[in-house]
Amino acid sequence: MRSILQDPDSSSWPDSGAELSTQDVGRLIYASISAVDGPVLDEMRRIRDHAVVHNAEHGLRVALMHKCGWFVEWIEGPMAGIHALVERVALDPRHRSLKVVHESVGQPRLFKPWIGSIAQSTESAGEFARRVMALHERHVRGKGYEPASVWRSLCSPLPGHVEVAAAREGTYQRVMMMSARQTGAFDLLRWLAHETRGRVAHRRFAGSVHDALDVESDYLDLPDQGQQGRRLIANARKGLAMGVTHAFLPDHAAVVLLLDADAGQSLRLLERLLVVCQQVRHRPAIIGLGADGWFVPELQTATETRGLPWLEARTGDGEPKHARLWGALKTVLDRLG
Template sequence: MNESERPATYWPDSEAEVPMGPVERVIYASRSEVRGPVLEEMRRIRDHAVVHNRRHGLRVALLNMNGWFVQWIEGPQEGVDELLARVSGDERHHGLLVIHRSKGRPRLFRPWIGSIVQSGESDRQVHLRVRAQYERHTRGETCEPSVAWLKLCAPPAPDMPRPLGRSPRAMLLSAQGAQAFGLLEWLVVKEQRLLVRRRFAGGAEDAPDVESDYVDLPASGPRGLRLVANARKGLAMGMTHAFLPDCAAVVLLLDGSVGRNQRLVERVLTACRQTHHSPLIVGLGGPDQVSTELKELVERQGMPWAEAVAPGSAHGPAELWATLEPVLAQLD
């Protein structure tokens, strides 16, 4: 698997700054009635939504998954309510259920974000999660919208320990190629865990598919760990921005190129600035790859840095994981 070095995906901007104050945040789920190509329909939805969102100061993430739509809306309460009323009569879906509503800081940084996820789950499995989240919402349980979204669209493995709430999440990125995905695949075999593959496709001609695979590791740390391998180009996409604030750490799998390593660090720092988040940045690699210059670059932005330096010159997945695991096991 090779990952291209294409420019960051462009999304039409709303010509307005992301609000710094609290916004209305709503997530609903509904059954899709789309019978033709989903990507084409998502593009039609995008073309209309970008104009509408600009006018009303809204930002929206729309996911199509296993015959379901899940939409996350943020913006002024009046605009959010108007959009909910309008989409309730849309014939492309039915059975709309609001599964989250709160007021808080914005998490969406694009006027429209489209995702298509295909998995081997049955309709009933998704339906049960929708009902469970709907019931939590109607009981008055509160959480961040990203938590509600993940419970529905990317639930934890059944054996994950959760005595103190959600398990920590760590993002894994590589400076070259798809080594992050290779390390994750090796770890899945070693630990005999399920690899969950997610491919996100923005509904735009210039938005290539972005893979974001993950594995849940119940034995890593006191609360377990979700390790998510992301494509570098995914750092520019809205879904990555929305969930970056939930990552306790971002692991950078470095290589022998000073330039590639620096570009990766700069991409990550840019995304963190945009989302106002300061995760632990972990440099992973050999002694000649994890450099003082990278540490200083991260710390100049006021962000924490940790090193996972694999000894010797041979750095296969076994050596890398043996070096990285103790660092991740300390995450809160």
């Protein structure tokens, strides 16, 4: 797959996102059947180029997803602007059968003008349609779920029937993992999937900046772990600059930093993470993971100075293997509850 567009490597926000997080906004999510004939990536890029300019003018922020032959668009901003956009977009021949699955006024989650994502899926278009219809009917009955929950129910659903999966949304333990160097978090997830006979789900995200690469994020569900199930999400370091990370960070109980022998690398990543946590006003537990020699006191001090809990998953001396890393991490996660 060709790479596209992504945010720069910093987590700086393009505009006054911090102010927004205290003010209620309109929130709407619709799903529609894609009529895109040809490379979806190219079409997403064309939509993005138009959307970034137009949406900013109207104070709108969007996340657009393509999966299973469907589009899902989550829009936040003034309700009148949202309705005007939906009316216009509904006429677009690149999709059809637009169904609203969420509409409400509440706290914003989208702090960047545009988030694009494409997810691989083993789900059929028919199964996806059933999810859409179930969420649409629930919305019509006035019993809709929160937008982040609706989005996940479509884009990265928990195992099981849509209603069961959506109901479990709030009780799952979500844990984000990042590595200070290379791809250790992704490698650990792949190893764990193999061990548990689970399956890693792959997603690619794009931001609103033109000329950078896109960012991947994988996840693995462990429904029998934790008190009510656990989802581990491996993120790339540059994902910290992405609106999608900001949107979903508040639902994470913990963020794991797979440390590096070079403490400077670990500290730089931690600093960036702490800034983003502050921006989205969320205080997950920060878990340092790695060999004893990779821990330096500054990690704990930096975290606690910002008011976040610091936990350590130590593997002892020497370069740790995946089994050691997971053993140490699981013990800490189980204690978190």
